[in-house]
Amino acid sequence: MTYEVQVEVHLRAGVADPQGSTIERAMPTLGFDGVSGVRVGKSIRFRLDAADEAAALAEVEELCARFLTNPVIEDSVITLHETAGAS
């Protein structure tokens, strides 16, 4: 099976996010009031061949722990789904 994977990496709760707070401070000057809690992350997308969804998830979780995130400061959210119409 082939899976479309998206890993969203963001700073852990409690870790200061200077990019997020800078963007948040800029918003009122553009007329956007009422925005709070801005956090900046990154999105990593790829395709993965695996036996089934559980195996795919386990592999992506290990990839996140060992490479795609720094667990000291970052968390990740994984979404994956089977590629539509893949052979």
Added chain:
Amino acid sequence: MPATVGVVVFPGSNCEHDVVEAIEGLGGSGRLLWHGEATVGDVDAIVVPGGFAHGDYLRPGAIARFSPVMEAVVAHAAAGGPVVGICNGFQVLTEAGMLPGALQKNAGLKFVCEPAALRVESTESVLTTEATVGQVLQVPINHFEGNYTCSAETLAALRADERIVLTYVDNPNGSVGDIAAICNEGRNVVGLMPHPERAYHPLLGSGDGAVLLRSLLVAAGVPA
């Protein structure tokens, strides 16, 4: 036969020649080590220099830690050999798990490039044996991601074991505990954000970094 200090070169490293120049100016012998080689040869100490290893893609140090040379660097450290990571090299050593914690973007998203006053907190590390506790050194810093952070438990352990080696007198980047340099439990692996190689001779504006690199040379076998 002077002690040989191996200086690791990744694609994107840019301080390796400065480090070799400083090491040789202080009586050691420098040797560049290409990251794609899985050996460090017979060097007595290793420096992971500053720069942007592998373009800092993903995160600073994230890809460099998987370079073939890093297994040999880890083995050298495990055998008690001195290893010092400067700036980007510090980031590489934390990513490789050789030092605890992480270096995140500076507080206020401020890139800092200026002389920094550093206080020597411990002389029990391969980078500080020739210094004295409380001594203040003027050494340049030049980084965007030098804001040292770690868990509360790690910070408590670093303090209890006196593994905080250097602190900033005037914190320039938001680092927890004003930390500028730490060492591992064996005290033979040190990471620091400031650049001692850019202050090894008074002609550079400060010669205060020399005591740090001289300590490394002593650890590498040069007589004190």
